[in-house]
Amino acid sequence: xxxxxxxxxxxxxxxxxxxxxxxxxxxxxxxxxxxxxxxxxxxxxxxxxxxxxxxxxxxxxxxxxxxxxxxxxxxxxxxxxxxxxxxxxxxxxxxxxxxxxxxxxxxxxxxxxxxxxxxxxxxxxxxxxxxxxxxxxxxxxxxxxxxxxxxxxxxxxxxxxxxxxxxxxxxxxxxxxxxxxxxxxxxxxxxxxxxxxxxxxxxxxxxxxxxxxxxxxxxxxxxxxxxxxxxxxxxxxxxxxxxxxxxxxxxxxxxxxxxxxxxxxxxxxxxxxxxxxxxxxxxxxxxxxxxxxxxxxxxxxxxxxxxxxxxxxxxxxxxxxxxxxxxxxxxxxxxxxxxxxxxxxxxxxxxxxxxxxxxxxxxxxxxxxxxxxxxxxxxxxxxxxxxxxxxxxxxxxx
Amino acid sequence: xxxxxxxxxxxxxxxxxxxxxxxxxxxxxxxxxxxxxxxxxxxxxxxxxxxxxxxxxxxxxxxxxxxxxxxxxxxxxxxxxxxxxxxxxxxxxxxxxxxxxxxxxxxxxxxxxxxxxxxxxxxxxxxxxxxxxxxxxxxxxxxxxxxxxxxxxxxxxxxxxxxxxxxxxxxxxxxxxxxxxxxxxxxxxxxxxxxxxxxxxxxxxxxxxxxxxxxxxxxxxxxxxxxxxxxxxxxxxxxxxxxxxxxxxxxxxxxxxxxxxxxxxxxxxxxxxxxxxxxxxxxxxxxxxxxxxxxxxxxxxxxxxxxxxxxxxxxxxxxxxxxxxxxxxxxxxxxxxxxxxxxxxxxxxxxxxxxxxxxxxxxxxxxxxxxxxxxxxxxxxxxxxxxxxxxxxxxxxx
Numbered sequence: 001x002x003x004x005x006x007x008x009x010x011x012x013x014x015x016x017x018x019x020x021x022x023x024x025x026x027x028x029x030x031x032x033x034x035x036x037x038x039x040x041x042x043x044x045x046x047x048x049x050x051x052x053x054x055x056x057x058x059x060x061x062x063x064x065x066x067x068x069x070x071x072x073x074x075x076x077x078x079x080x081x082x083x084x085x086x087x088x089x090x091x092x093x094x095x096x097x098x099x100x101x102x103x104x105x106x107x108x109x110x111x112x113x114x115x116x117x118x119x120x121x122x123x124x125x126x127x128x129x130x131x132x133x134x135x136x137x138x139x140x141x142x143x144x145x146x147x148x149x150x151x152x153x154x155x156x157x158x159x160x161x162x163x164x165x166x167x168x169x170x171x172x173x174x175x176x177x178x179x180x181x182x183x184x185x186x187x188x189x190x191x192x193x194x195x196x197x198x199x200x201x202x203x204x205x206x207x208x209x210x211x212x213x214x215x216x217x218x219x220x221x222x223x224x225x226x227x228x229x230x231x232x233x234x235x236x237x238x239x240x241x242x243x244x245x246x247x248x249x250x251x252x253x254x255x256x257x258x259x260x261x262x263x264x265x266x267x268x269x270x271x272x273x274x275x276x277x278x279x280x281x282x283x284x285x286x287x288x289x290x291x292x293x294x295x296x297x298x299x300x301x302x303x304x305x306x307x308x309x310x311x312x313x314x315x316x317x318x319x320x321x322x323x324x325x326x327x328x329x330x331x332x333x334x335x336x337x338x339x340x341x342x343x344x345x346x347x348x349x350x351x352x353x354x355x356x357x358x359x360x361x362x363x364x365x366x367x368x369x370x371x372x373x374x375x376x377x378x379x380x381x382x383x384x385x386x387x388x389x390x391x392x393x394x395x396x397x398x
Numbered sequence: 399x400x401x402x403x404x405x406x407x408x409x410x411x412x413x414x415x416x417x418x419x420x421x422x423x424x425x426x427x428x429x430x431x432x433x434x435x436x437x438x439x440x441x442x443x444x445x446x447x448x449x450x451x452x453x454x455x456x457x458x459x460x461x462x463x464x465x466x467x468x469x470x471x472x473x474x475x476x477x478x479x480x481x482x483x484x485x486x487x488x489x490x491x492x493x494x495x496x497x498x499x500x501x502x503x504x505x506x507x508x509x510x511x512x513x514x515x516x517x518x519x520x521x522x523x524x525x526x527x528x529x530x531x532x533x534x535x536x537x538x539x540x541x542x543x544x545x546x547x548x549x550x551x552x553x554x555x556x557x558x559x560x561x562x563x564x565x566x567x568x569x570x571x572x573x574x575x576x577x578x579x580x581x582x583x584x585x586x587x588x589x590x591x592x593x594x595x596x597x598x599x600x601x602x603x604x605x606x607x608x609x610x611x612x613x614x615x616x617x618x619x620x621x622x623x624x625x626x627x628x629x630x631x632x633x634x635x636x637x638x639x640x641x642x643x644x645x646x647x648x649x650x651x652x653x654x655x656x657x658x659x660x661x662x663x664x665x666x667x668x669x670x671x672x673x674x675x676x677x678x679x680x681x682x683x684x685x686x687x688x689x690x691x692x693x694x695x696x697x698x699x700x701x702x703x704x705x706x707x708x709x710x711x712x713x714x715x716x717x718x719x720x721x722x723x724x725x726x727x728x729x730x731x732x733x734x735x736x737x738x739x740x741x742x743x744x745x746x747x748x749x750x751x752x753x754x755x756x757x758x759x760x761x762x763x764x765x766x767x768x769x770x771x772x773x774x775x776x777x778x779x780x781x782x783x784x785x786x787x788x789x790x791x792x793x794x795x796x
Contacts, residue, residue: 171573172566179529180535181601183599186599187597200585201585205585
């Protein structure tokens with residue numbers, strides 16, 4: 001079967017704007033690793049993170065949510081030798097309310113920041129969403145600030161974190177790097193990577209350098225002046241890989257390290273694991289704005305069950321964990337390994353029913369969402385301004 | 399014969415990067431007006447400028463150097479009703495020393511600024527030259543500042559003039575407008591206008607919005623805040639028309655007037671009128687850095703003459719003024735209409751010889767170049783900083 005660099009073939013399409021396993025199948029992550037040319041994040045790397053940071057690896061790491069990488073081992077080599085690095089992640093602010101899938105890279109990035117004690121830049125691509133979703137500039141900027149509140153609510157350390165919106169920040173050293181990147185990438189190349197067509201507008205064609213350049217320390221002169229050798233690690237969902245494949249091609253040609261990546265699979269929709277959750281169907285996802293009641297009814301009504309049609313059959317065959325959404329969600333969010341093992345064993349053997357598993361999931365998610373809501377309610381406009389101020393970060397490498 | 403929107407056919411090619419009358423012919427300006435769809439600047443418009451400004455029209459206007467326009471009449475209509483406008487011109491800083499052809503738009507723009515008493519923005523596209531000429535960012539910026547000195551030496555009024563380099567100024571409202579323009583123009587469209595190919599890099603594809611947005615007053619919030627209805631007039635050589643054809647397409651869709659244009663023909667090379675002067679052949683042009691001796695020897699040695707092979711034949715037939723470069727140069731720079739008439743008549747009748755005409759031209763050009771050099775020597779780095787400071791313009795509309 002022909003595999004294309006842009007992540008599309010007869011079975012699936014994965015790019016920054018579309019994730020779709022055709023014919024309702026599952027995303028084939030092994031194939032994606034092959035197509036994109038990244039590496040599998042194996043147990044030895046997880047163990048190494050454990051050893052280097054002296055703390056248990058995050059549940060997303062030990063359960064394979066972050067399953068692929070590029071040069072993460074080199075980041076760890078450098079770190080082991082006493083070199084620091086910085087983290088870069090981001091969000092396209094296309095919707096007011098985030099769902100749990102949106103939070104995953106940020107929860108994981110917070111863990112990395114705490115574990116490695118490194119600075120973090122977070123890009124809000126309001127320019128991208130203005131172009132792709134045809135939002136007004138002002139509406140994109142408003143959404144960027146709203147989303148910043150949810151991001152800040154994940155607990156980032158203000159002394160180590162710089163959040164910026166493209167509409168506010170593009171210019172100066174950042175723009176110079178955009179031009180340097182643009183010079184190194186032909187139109188044919190971006191067509192190969194992103195699948196643009198001649199009917200796409202040139203705003204889209206101009207955008208990949210904007211997402212590329214936060215990978216280069218000189219784009220942040222207020223943070224990394226004179227540190228052009230600083231390495232960058234990007235935690236993101238794997239649909240963003242095309243941007244950074246392009247970035248890694250260009251980096252050595254303009255004098256920088258290739259950014260390293262640590263890449264997540266998609267958080268499945270309530271209806272089943274055929275892609276990632278969709279902001280356009282509110283019943284496909286749990287939102288951080290959902291009430292306890294919403295969460296209960298969505299899980300009970302929509303979460304696809306691997307349980308059997310009748311209790312008798314369920315007791316006999318056990319649940320099909322391969323397709324069961326409550327189990328998959330618990331694997332993301334139930335931190336206690338032994339409890340998860342127990343539930344998987346009992347449910348898989350038919351001794352536990354779907355209703356019981358769903359009740360436990362509702363508890364877990366309600367707790368996470370309520371904690372997030374409390375944290376977000378405490379985020380003031382002044383805090384957003386403070387995180388987004390162009391300033392030195394006092395505890396950057398402490 | 400097929401005519402293309404991008405100004406290329408079997409006979410000639412005219413675009414921002416190439417001006418070439420094939421087979422050594424002349425540029426056919428009438429055809430260019432047809433292809434590009436602009437209007438001829440006729441005598442009635444010149445008379446109107448005379449009446450409205452109460453001063454004699456500039457020699458470039460009354461002798462047809464600026465020969466084409468788009469909506470210049472609407473600018474004059476608005477001006478007549480008491481509305482103001484602003485001027486926008488620019489330069490791609492690709493070479494250290496400017497030649498006389500480079501100065502023409504600036505000399506004319508200074509006249510327009512003085513005659514209409516309006517503000518002026520001058521864009522130095524150091525980003526463009528960094529991309530097209532493959533210059534380093536720093537070298538492009540250095541050239542931009544050097545060129546700014548030559549531009550300032552043309553006598554612009556600092557209380558009405560803002561000069562900016564793209565590398566310094568892109569960002570904020572300017573970048574937002576770039577995104578708005580980019581959203582309105584498909585890749586196919588820029589291919590039609592500029593002739594880009596798939597092997598061109600995306601930096602080039604991204605650039606047209608950068609040259610477009612100074613046409614919109616909101617790109618300069620420190621100058622034109624709250625004046626989104628302000629009209630813009632762009633004096634430029636006609637090879638820049640493609641950028642502004644695109645800009646005029648987009649303008650009404652994002653809430654602005656279409657910029658008006660007033661467009662110049664090309665200053666011919668010393669060797670003959672087959673294109674514009676070339677920075678890559680120093681003997682094709684008179685540079686503002688040339689000494690009196692350089693000017694004398696270049697004119698005597700290289701200026702293509704319409705005089706006849708022998709004195710006898712010259713006295714009999716007269717000079718062929720249609721191909722004579724000294725006469726063409728005098729038409730640009732000898733301000734005295736009656737003296738020019740006299741020389742044309744005597745030379746055309748064979749009573750004046752090429753050597754005499756060249757001597758007069760050498761005088762005229764030496765005076766212009768020496769005046770320019772004195773003015774440029776007086777331009778300090780502090781003055782460049784002052785012209786390029788992001789600031790209100792105190793006498794903008796006085």
